[in-house]
Amino acid sequence: MSKGDISRETNGTEARLSRASVGRLSLYLRRLDELLRDGSLKVSSSQLGEALGLTDAQVRKDLAYLGHLGQPGIGYPTRELMTAIRHTLGVDREWKAVLVGVGNLARALLRYRGFQQQGFRIVALFDSDPAKVGQRIDGLTVQARDELPTVIAAAGAELGLLTVPAEAAQSVADILVGAGIRGILNFAPTVLRVPPGVSLVSVDLTVQLEQLAFLVQLGGDT
Amino acid sequence: MSKGDISRETNGTEARLSRASVGRLSLYLRRLDELLRDGSLKVSSSQLGEALGLTDAQVRKDLAYLGHLGQPGIGYPTRELMTAIRHTLGVDREWKAVLVGVGNLARALLRYRGFQQQGFRIVALFDSDPAKVGQRIDGLTVQARDELPTVIAAAGAELGLLTVPAEAAQSVADILVGAGIRGILNFAPTVLRVPPGVSLVSVDLTVQLEQLAFLVQLGGDT
Incomplete structure (x- = not known):
């Protein structure tokens, strides 16, 4: 064989x-x-x-x-x-990720210990707001969105964390895909489309809360 | 019938x-x-x-x-x-929720438009850190954790959002259950136990990222 x-x-x-x-x-x-x-x-x-x-x-x-x-x-x-x-999970190696959309959720993710413990490293931050570009957060400088392709290539980042508003999510996802990102973790409450060969996992927090409401309504049958 | x-x-x-x-x-x-x-x-x-x-x-x-x-x-x-x-989902009514653990994730959840749009209303904030107690965030005042039972009863809150560190999660969950909370949305990266009749949905963000890594490793087969 x-x-x-x-x-x-x-x-x-x-x-x-x-x-x-x-x-x-x-x-x-x-x-x-x-x-x-x-x-x-x-x-x-x-x-x-x-x-x-x-x-x-x-x-x-x-x-x-x-x-x-x-x-x-x-x-x-x-x-x-x-x-x-x-x-089996593919976490016996380091995964470099970029994060786009620097709000409260992004800050929470940056400080989320579990990511680093499992080998996920956020290597760059991006935002479209000129007021945020240049800010330092946890050792990283927020960069302008048009730097995405260059930075992704230079850092060898494979994953993208998307914490932008729903309206911007698809266009940013397209940029990430164009820049060679292989997987997107999407927090924007919208349905994204990615081409074959790119993976997508969406975390829609309202879905989780609705699931909880459904279970409570059923009487705690988890 | x-x-x-x-x-x-x-x-x-x-x-x-x-x-x-x-x-x-x-x-x-x-x-x-x-x-x-x-x-x-x-x-x-x-x-x-x-x-x-x-x-x-x-x-x-x-x-x-x-x-x-x-x-x-x-x-x-x-x-x-x-x-x-x-x-069917049980979201044709309002659900009142309390949030325990006021960090960046909590702030992100408070501003998450989807929750309010679907009838989920965060009615009270709690933290164990005396420095945070009394702070105003989005119109709510952070309260001390020992106020939990009184406030939950007075507000008629049924759901609890748990954004405390992993070490504190089970003890806070126990307090919420004791105070009559019927469902918990847990963001702490730990496994919680709740009694029958109480529902639990856990959002472990590392699990989502590991799932993404697994899919990328497979070659984008979502």
Whole structure:
């Protein structure tokens, strides 16, 4: 089997992971980190599932994608499991990101410890407001939006965080895509279109709050 | 059929909606709002699906839960569809929410237009930092955390937005639950436990970014 075959096979496996299981892998990683800090060098599927409200079977099914790491009656080796999850998620490397739209949400994201801990580094800030350009925030200088292509190329940034108003989101996304950005995390409450080959994850906070209202209305059935 | 039966039947229908379809209903609502502003009094499932990257069949399946609103060859009446979605989501009423943890993310949420547009009203702010207590932000005064139970009862708040650090999140969640809060939107990067009857939606931004990294690694297959 050639290297190419293995690579395709790996991609095939990963492609079968649903968005939901990818989300769960992230949560397992968070929980494993806590368990490791508490000194647990082995963990069971029920330990992992319990804190997240998942069944053992669901946990074992998700982790089966990572290879044969678990041993019946013994559990999973914590460190190796974390390494395998990081590799599958693609966070065993550094990802450089640019952030466009410097408001309160941007400031919150810049100080969000979790991003750096998982290897996401915001390397440049952009805003269209001349009053903001030149401001220093957490060691970064806000740059004008027309600098985007040059800075992205020079920094080798692959991801873009979009915290601009809804009206501006599509045009900024187009600029990011044109500048070679491969993935966009969109916080603007609007539907964006990106070409094939570019990934998009949207965080619409109203959707989350509406989901909560729906659940409360049903009577707390989470 | 008694009123009780209808109610149970309604709940049964809603309970069958997955979290994913609830999320899609929110997105349809956003899209319908745009279409209505553009003057579209009727919409087709393909119009709705196109902007969201969904198939007609998926859209029709999701909307079938709302009753018999669509007509073959004619489509859905925009306003009635929006009313039905709002009713199903439980956002055809006002929801009062308190926000605990007044940092940059809190300030961003306070100014997030989408919340108010969909009937979510933040009625009180709390922080444990004496330096923040008494500050006025967007017309609200930051209150001390030990005021939580009294203020929640007086305001009739049902939802809590949690933007405190991870270490403080569970203890604040417990206080909110004790004070009668029925649903928590958690932004702290940690796993929370709430008792039955209380709903929890967690927004872990690192999970979203890891999902993006995973998709980019796969080569843009969103």
